[in-house]
Amino acid sequence: MEVVANKCQCEALRAKDPRYKKLADIIAKYAGREGALIPVLHEAQEVFGHLPPEIQMLVAEGLDVPLSEIDGVITFYSLFTAEPQGKYKIGVCLGTACYVKGAGDVLDELKERLQIDVNKTSADGLFTLEVTRCVGACGLAPVVSVGDDVYGRLTPDDIPAILEKYIESEKNSNA
Amino acid sequence: MVTLTIDGQKVTVPANSTVLEAAEAAGIHIPTLCYLKDVSQTGSCRVCVVEIGGRLQAACVFPVHEGMVVETTTPLVRESRRVTVELLLSNHPQDCLTCLRNQNCELQRLTHELNIRDVRFQGVRTHVPKDDSSASIVRDPDKCILCRRCINVCSDIQGVDVLAARERGFETVVSPAWQAKLAQTACTNCGQCVLVCPVGALVEKDDTAKVWDKLGDPDIHVVVQTAPAVRVSLGEEFGMEPGTVVTGKMITALRRLGFDAVFDTDFSADLTIVEEANELLERLDEGTLPMITSCSPGWIKFIEHQYPELLDHLTSCKSPQQMFGALAKTYYPEKVGLDPAKIATISIMPCTAKKYEADRPEMRSSGYKDVDVVLTVRELARMIKEAGIDFSNLPEGEYDNPMGISTGAGVIFGATGGVMEAALRTAYEVVTEEALEKLEFLEVRGLEGIKEAEVDLQGTKLKVVVANGLGNARKLLEMIKRGEAEYHFIEIMACPGGCIGGGGQPIPTNADILKARMASIYDVDEAMVLRKSHENPSIKVLYEEFLGKPLGEKSHKLLHTPYVARSRFGALAGTISEPESEKEKVAAAKE
Ligand code: SF4
Ligand code: SF4
Ligand code: SF4
Ligand code: FES
Ligand code: FES
Numbered sequence: 102m103e104v105v106a107n108k109c110q111c112e113a114l115r116a117k118d119p120r121y122k123k124l125a126d127i128i129a130k131y132a133g134r135e136g137a138l139i140p141v142l143h144e145a146q147e148v149f150g151h152l153p154p155e156i157q158m159l160v161a162e163g164l165d166v167p168l169s170e171i172d173g174v175i176t177f178y179s180l181f182t183a184e185p186q187g188k189y190k191i192g193v194c195l196g197t198a199c200y201v202k203g204a205g206d207v208l209d210e211l212k213e214r215l216q217i218d219v220n221k222t223s224a225d226g227l228f229t230l231e232v233t234r235c236v237g238a239c240g241l242a243p244v245v246s247v248g249d250d251v252y253g254r255l256t257p258d259d260i261p262a263i264l265e266k267y268i269e270s271e272k273n274s275n276a
Numbered sequence: 277m278v279t280l281t282i283d284g285q286k287v288t289v290p291a292n293s294t295v296l297e298a299a300e301a302a303g304i305h306i307p308t309l310c311y312l313k314d315v316s317q318t319g320s321c322r323v324c325v326v327e328i329g330g331r332l333q334a335a336c337v338f339p340v341h342e343g344m345v346v347e348t349t350t351p352l353v354r355e356s357r358r359v360t361v362e363l364l365l366s367n368h369p370q371d372c373l374t375c376l377r378n379q380n381c382e383l384q385r386l387t388h389e390l391n392i393r394d395v396r397f398q399g400v401r402t403h404v405p406k407d408d409s410s411a412s413i414v415r416d417p418d419k420c421i422l423c424r425r426c427i428n429v430c431s432d433i434q435g436v437d438v439l440a441a442r443e444r445g446f447e448t449v450v451s452p453a454w455q456a457k458l459a460q461t462a463c464t465n466c467g468q469c470v471l472v473c474p475v476g477a478l479v480e481k482d483d484t485a486k487v488w489d490k491l492g493d494p495d496i497h498v499v500v501q502t503a504p505a506v507r508v509s510l511g512e513e514f515g516m517e518p519g520t521v522v523t524g525k526m527i528t529a530l531r532r533l534g535f536d537a538v539f540d541t542d543f544s545a546d547l548t549i550v551e552e553a554n555e556l557l558e559r560l561d562e563g564t565l566p567m568i569t570s571c572s573p574g575w576i577k578f579i580e581h582q583y584p585e586l587l588d589h590l591t592s593c594k595s596p597q598q599m600f601g602a603l604a605k606t607y608y609p610e611k612v613g614l615d616p617a618k619i620a621t622i623s624i625m626p627c628t629a630k631k632y633e634a635d636r637p638e639m640r641s642s643g644y645k646d647v648d649v650v651l652t653v654r655e656l657a658r659m660i661k662e663a664g665i666d667f668s669n670l671p672e673g674e675y676d677n678p679m680g681i682s683t684g685a686g687v688i689f690g691a692t693g694g695v696m697e698a699a700l701r702t703a704y705e706v707v708t709e710e711a712l713e714k715l716e717f718l719e720v721r722g723l724e725g726i727k728e729a730e731v732d733l734q735g736t737k738l739k740v741v742v743a744n745g746l747g748n749a750r751k752l753l754e755m756i757k758r759g760e761a762e763y764h765f766i767e768i769m770a771c772p773g774g775c776i777g778g779g780g781q782p783i784p785t786n787a788d789i790l791k792a793r794m795a796s797i798y799d800v801d802e803a804m805v806l807r808k809s810h811e812n813p814s815i816k817v818l819y820e821e822f823l824g825k826p827l828g829e830k831s832h833k834l835l836h837t838p839y840v841a842r843s844r845f846g847a848l849a850g851t852i853s854e855p856e857s858e859k860e861k862v863a864a865a866k867e
Contacts, residue, residue: 154851158845158849176442177444
């Protein structure tokens with residue numbers, strides 16, 4: 102009999118990272134309980150910030166739940182995310198007022214500048230791009246929020262300066 | 277029992293019935309779409325709505341109660357059903373003319389039944405690319421109506437859990453985890469999802485063009501083998517009663533299509549039994565027990581992914597299809613004086629997983645691809661229709677020699693329990709050196725999920741068990757893992773009912789149809805003169821002329837195979853290149 106084993110160093114690498122120990126504890130806490138999946142995913146996301154494929158597989162093995170079901174739950178509930186989250190969440194309002202006033206162009210500019218699609222995170226880990234429904238600031242349409250800040254009456258030309266502000270402050274805080 | 281009124285008609289049914297079942301009992305037809313008896317009862321499509329006390333209820337899930345009054349064709353009901361189906365159609369590629377399910381599609385039938393001639397809604401359509409990564413199955417999510425039957429079959433009956441619904445609302449799609457391709461997952465290629473899909477969203481990979489090419493090439497000698505379970509189902513594709521035995525007509529049709537030699541997989545099933553029975557006797561002396569059969573490639577893929585630690589329990593015997601393929605390009609050309617390079621082997625199988633099996637890299641022991649192309653029953657029927665052959669009126673033909681000679685033991689491979697029964701017939705006589713008086717082992721027959729029996733080989737008690745459907749297989753494997761399985765020999769077939777319920781069989785395949793096909797399999801066995809594999813004269817000659825002895829050197833090279841340990845996540849496991857912690861370090865280093 103021929104056995105093709107999948108040799109990998111993951112185990113050793115994981116041993117050095119305390120978050121995996123936490124995950125193991127979370128799984129152990131809920132294993133065997135009815136309806137364990139959602140609380141485990143919830144706590145796992147608190148530990149890792151998001152639920153990437155590797156973590157989904159560990160949960161699948163730990164709870165003996167099919168991967169397809171885990172993926173189904175994560176994609177069904179907006180509370181879960183498989184994508185890493187950037188430091189700043191950018192929310193582009195696509196409510197009617199904003200849309201009419203050109204939010205689509207603003208969104209395109211953001212995608213272009215950040216080189217990402219909606220619900221993705223920029224390569225530097227700073228920004229996650231999302232679209233929202235009306236945020237109740239229609240007077241300022243089109244509206245974009247970055248973290249806790251809100252910007253109104255935007256045109257695509259305003260975007261580079263706004264992004265630059267966060268990139269700069271990040272550099273300064275690291276320096 | 278409770279009595280209710282449906283469309284003014286009184287009907288009395290068991291108290292736990294649904295409105296749909298009550299209507300059926302009253303002879304009233306309620307259209308359904310997502311509902312499938314024994315498989316799926318999700319109440320999700322709302323096509324089956326009826327009016328009860330002024331409100332619309334889904335008949336397939338709504339329970340009956342005493343005195344209930346049900347109306348099935350009020351204006352409210354009719355309009356609701358129409359809107360439901362029109363909404364489905366507004367997000368459906370209406371490709372019927374070129375769709376594999378044309379004329380056998382539940383959505384098409386329903387649209388016709390409800391007399392829908394116009395779709396009032398138009399909107400954005402979802403689009404998810406087709407997935408043809410699998411050797412066996414093609415997924416076209418654009419045609420999916422989200423009935424979830426495939427999910428239920430794959431999880432509840434097969435216990436493989438490849439498919440699930442992901443995202444929600446308009447974005448919902450039924451797919452493997454992460455929208456992965458089927459070939460990357462632990463899919464067993466069993467095709468049970470294809471059998472239950474009401475539309476063309478899950479279909480077999482159509483390989484008919486490859487076969488037409490071979491048939492059209494005058495330099496190629498095209499050999500065909502037909503699996504045991506095909507002869508009792510092919511007729512259904514031509515409107516015959518389920519279970520009609522069409523062996524002779526099938527042979528004639530294959531000749532008319534241009535095959536140069538028409539052989540029988542029953543022949544190599546007999547060969548499998550001789551090898552396997554001898555292996556079992558060897559293992560009873562010394563070796564891993566229980567020994568488990570290997571003729572069902574969906575089952576093999578299942579154990580490779582789910583229980584790789586138990587692979588030593590599998591017999592090393594190849595399946596009959598692959599034993600045939602290996603001989604068709606070694607023994608056969610040697611005997612008739614042909615160049616093996618100019619031979620093509622085609623199989624007609626009740627099975628989608630056989631396509632994957634034939635493509636496995638291990639299956640080239642003749643020095644060529646042992647089986648070139650595998651066609652399901654549905655594909656063969658398509659070729660026969662394309663050639664304009666009037667199947668029902670064909671004269672009876674006969675198999676060619678030498679690989680067309682077989683016994684009743686070969687044919688019962690087509691039903692759950694058949695491999696076990698065939699093996700017992702041979703093992704008994706090999707061990708006791710006495711003639712077996714009663715050939716029928718009734719305990720291992722029938723559609724029950726798990727069947728046990730104990731056979732006395734004159735002193736040696738042999739404990740055997742048979743499982744059909746992968747969910748049942750899992751139960752047995754868990755027992756083995758816990759050390760609770762005191763069996764010597766286990767037969768497992770991936771599909772409910774065995775090959776008669778294979779994923780390549782005519783649609784529909786359901787419990788009643790399975791019973792009819794099964795009864796015919798045993799009728800064919802009973803009508804045979806020879807009913808024990810080791811009595812097959814062609815097999816005796818094969819050993820004398822070519823193989824030497826069972827489990828001999830040549831057998832090992834051509835008829836036996838190793839297996840591959842795989843991950844329960846399939847190839848998806850390999851897509852996880854590094855743990856999260858490492859990725860972050862790499863990212864940090866870059867900055
Ligand atoms: S799935 Fe049915 S309705 Fe859809 S294109 Fe195919 S035949 Fe037509
Ligand atoms: S072929 Fe079988 S294992 Fe694969 S998705 Fe369909 S039902 Fe599941
Ligand atoms: S693929 Fe077929 S069986 Fe599965 S949910 Fe879609 S329509 Fe239903
Ligand atoms: S539409 Fe954007 S704030 Fe209301
Ligand atoms: S058939 Fe009843 S809800 Fe689909």
